[in-house]
Amino acid sequence: MTSFCAIVAMLMICFGLAAQTQGAASGPFNKIWTVSLSQYVGPQETGSSVTQLSNGTIVAGGNDANQLNHCGYYGGAWLVAVTANGGDNVWQQLYSSCASAAQSTSYVAHTSDGGFILAGGDFDNPACNGGCGWFAKFDSSGSITWQYDLKGEYTAGAGEIEPTPDGGYIAVGNQSTTTYILQALIMKISATGALRWSAAFPETDQSFPGAFTGGNFTFESVQPTPDGGYIVSGVADAHFRSGYADVLTVMKLDANANVRWSKAYYGANWLSGPAGDAKYPIFQTSDGGYVLSGTVQQRSYPFEELFFLLKLDARGRVLWQTGYGGTNGYYDVSRESAGGVATADGGYVLAGQSNIFLQATNGWMLKTDGSGNILWQKSYTGLTTNDGNVFEQIIQTSDGGYALTGSSWTSDLTYGGPGGSSWTSDLTYGGPGLWLIKTDSDGNIGSCSCMQDTIVTPQPLDLRVVKARFARSTPNLTFIPVT
Secondary structure, three states: OOOOEEEEOOOOEEEEHHHHHHOOOOOOEEEEEEOOOOOOOOOOEEEEEEEEOOOOOEEEEEEEEEEEOOOOOEEEEEEEEEOOOOOOEEEEEEEEOOOOOOEEEEEEEEOOOOOEEEEEEEOOOOOOOOOEEEEEEEOOOOOEEEEEEEEOOOEEEEEEEEEOOOOOEEEEEEEEOOOOOEEEEEEEEOOOOOEEEEEEEOOOOOOOOOOOOOOOEEEEEEEEOOOOOEEEEEEEEEEEOOEEEEEEEEEEEOOOOOEEEEEEEEOOOEEEOOEOOEOOOEEEOOOOOEEEEEEEEEOOOOOOEEEEEEEEOOOOOEEEEEEEOOEOOOOOEEEEEEEEEEOOOOOEEEEEEEOOOOOOOEEEEEEEOOOOOEEEEEEEOOOOOOOOEEEEEEEEOOOOOEEEEEEEEOOOEEEEEHHHOOOEEEEOOOOEEEEEEEEOOOOOOOOOOOEEEOOOOEEOOOOEEEEOOOOOEOOOOEEEEOO
16 A cells, blocks of 8 residues: 655745835735755746635645755655735645655645545556555645545546535546546546446547547546536647647536537637647536637637637527637747636636746746636736746635736745745745746735736637537446545
8 A cells, every 4th residue: 555644844944025125024915835945956936826714824735856855865745825815825735655656636725614625646556557546635724634646547647626515526537548648537426425326428430520539638627617517628639631639629428427428629719729738627607508618729820829708608609709819920820828726706817837028938827717818917027037937827815806826937046045034045046946926806915026018918719519429438446445
């Protein structure tokens, strides 16, 4: 049995621009949580997902490749919990087995009991050929209530997990066959971590025009729907006359994962971004339809990438679609979106990364109304404007603001102290740190110079909908207890 232990990561150093620009930590913040071991081993921390617990604490789930874990190896799944008002440290822990960087975090979501649920990976379990999925339930202090590894035909894992009204969970991702073909995977998990049912959906020549048997198909996002079923988004391989491509898919499933309808979306000029490079959050709207967000990519040079919003009716037909981004004179293009969320005022907010503003990759966020019209837009940097800054997920917080996590490359020489409370010289030697920011409802971080307004305009897209058909099968999955 694989042994996971949690250790408090004592080597943390928190760099916080909020502490520099606003004095005492309060309200919004912009901080990078990072540690480097030497000039030869720089920071290797990243943020993958963020959630807010019922007590207000913000938890970022991420990964670390170079902190010493409990048995002298390096890295693991890293969770950082901070206050919503100022981003002060609440707790941070590293979860690992006796191997290097063998555990990872993909997604965290708060639960009604005040804790949270995690989907990730375990690559140190000999029962799994190429790696197991890892599911774990935590209380609000980061202690594990239960955890299981997921074993599939060859490999299996989930990129998103969400609570369901019955107290259990729904998770989506993919499983790999012994011939290394990815099949979309959905799993219903009980409140105690037992696998209730699962379904896999392989791609075939009959799935949609352009699909082919043996193509890879993966689910990227899932949300429970009021009728007891689920709405799921994904990305499937396609082969058109112009070459291989990725295609957006949406499926409506009933409570037992039987297909009610499924659709594919692509156009003459625009297609989905590559599977795994962006997330595709989908959710039902109050009118019974759905909104899907993520990244689309141009079919031809310069292969521009845009954030997008796609509004669908209750049967998956396109009501409107809008792209956001563009190019500049250096042929830099906007990059993938971490996806978006619906906001309390009936609009939407998108976040991800773009390099069209400062000729360097920066976090980018924009707010729209309910029809996709831009209300405001801003780019964000971590410690400098010339380093790589990437948002991986955004949520709206209980005060109406936004929390985002991702990664930021730090400068060779920065200043910081534990918790961001004091400032002494410290070398970080570049490398990514876990980036965590909190904004107000207008995307502002006080008077922080780390953000600037941007001026892109919405762009038309040409995605059209076609009927899709994916046959449901029952995969051979096993849940393995781990500690």
